[in-house]
Amino acid sequence: MTIAQALAAAAALGLERLDAQLLLLHALGRAHSERAWLLAHDTNLLAPDAHARYLRLCERRAGGEPLAYLTGRKEFFGLELDVDARVLVPRADTETLVEWALEILGPQATVVDLGTGSGAIALALKKHRPGARVEAVDQSAAALEVAAANARALALDVVFRQASWLAGATPKYNLIVSNPPYVAAADPHLAALSHEPLSALAAGPDGLADIRAIVAQAPAHLAPGGWLLLEHGWDQAEAARGLLAATGFHQVATRRDLAGIERCSGGKWLELG
Numbered sequence: 001m002t003i004a005q006a007l008a009a010a011a012a013l014g015l016e017r018l019d020a021q022l023l024l025l026h027a028l029g030r031a032h033s034e035r036a037w038l039l040a041h042d043t044n045l046l047a048p049d050a051h052a053r054y055l056r057l058c059e060r061r062a063g064g065e066p067l068a069y070l071t072g073r074k075e076f077f078g079l080e081l082d083v084d085a086r087v088l089v090p091r092a093d094t095e096t097l098v099e100w101a102l103e104i105l106g107p108q109a110t111v112v113d114l115g116t117g118s119g120a121i122a123l124a125l126k127k128h129r130p131g132a133r134v135e136a137v138d139q140s141a142a143a144l145e146v147a148a149a150n151a152r153a154l155a156l157d158v159v160f161r162q163a164s165w166l167a168g169a170t171p172k173y174n175l176i177v178s179n180p181p182y183v184a185a186a187d188p189h190l191a192a193l194s195h196e197p198l199s200a201l202a203a204g205p206d207g208l209a210d211i212r213a214i215v216a217q218a219p220a221h222l223a224p225g226g227w228l229l230l231e232h233g234w235d236q237a238e239a240a241r242g243l244l245a246a247t248g249f250h251q252v253a254t255r256r257d258l259a260g261i262e263r264c265s266g267g268k269w270l271e272l273g
């Protein structure tokens with residue numbers, strides 16, 4: 001089978017062309033950046049072992065496994081992260097949260113990322129604020145293994161801790177950030193995410209259970225003038241702003257992601273918690 005035929009076979013399985021190209025490069029042991037190589041060599045024959053690897057990957061993709069789990073890699077905010085089924089796949093939507101956090105984060109600030117998963121947010125912040133003290137918390141020991149391995153591979157000094165949200169946290173943070181689970185438990189959208197950890201996605205009947213917990217815990221752990229920034233679902237901005245304001249946060253605001261969806265809300269804490 002030629003490269004052109006292999007890509008056509010993936011299309012017949014319903015795969016997007018870009019996914020098929022990236023899986024083929026992966027099966028061939030080539031970098032993701034080599035899509036032009038595929039186009040230039042589309043009459044090359046695939047070796048039987050590469051062909052078999054590729055078809056298996058295509059079948060798994062057709063079965064709904066995220067591309068990032070099949071290649072084991074995901075780019076986030078310019079960082080190459082290793083990911084697998086122990087962690088949620090970092091989404092481009094979450095870069096909105098990182099951009100907002102970087103506007104707030106001073107060079108020597110103290111920040112914590114709650115529910116860090118692959119470490120995406122914490123590592124992006126440390127990369128851009130090397131002088132900041134960056135902590136990352138997750139309840140899942142398995143997720144922390146993935147995050148710590150990413151930190152080692154990227155030589156970024158992030159302090160990891162296993163905990164539920166702010167339980168046991170001692171510092172007063174200048175910034176608390178989180179992309180918590182926020183999908184309602186009965187949301188039909190969860191079916192499409194069944195390969196990812198449910199504990200990273202679902203949050204009670206209205207999807208706000210974890211956001212409520214974090215907003216309630218944050219004031220006691222923020223330095224005066226510190227900020228809490230949270231990612232949330234497309235229809236949760238008003239509820240998130242309401243929770244922040246009712247808890248006593250100031251300058252409560254929402255930011256949109258690149259798709260124009262209200263994606264993060266946050267506020268500033270003025271008093272000592």
Ligand code: GLN
Pocket residue numbers: 091093179180181182183193200201202
């Ligand atoms: N953005 C994800 C999705 O709906 C959910 C991530 C989360 O719950 N934090 O696909």
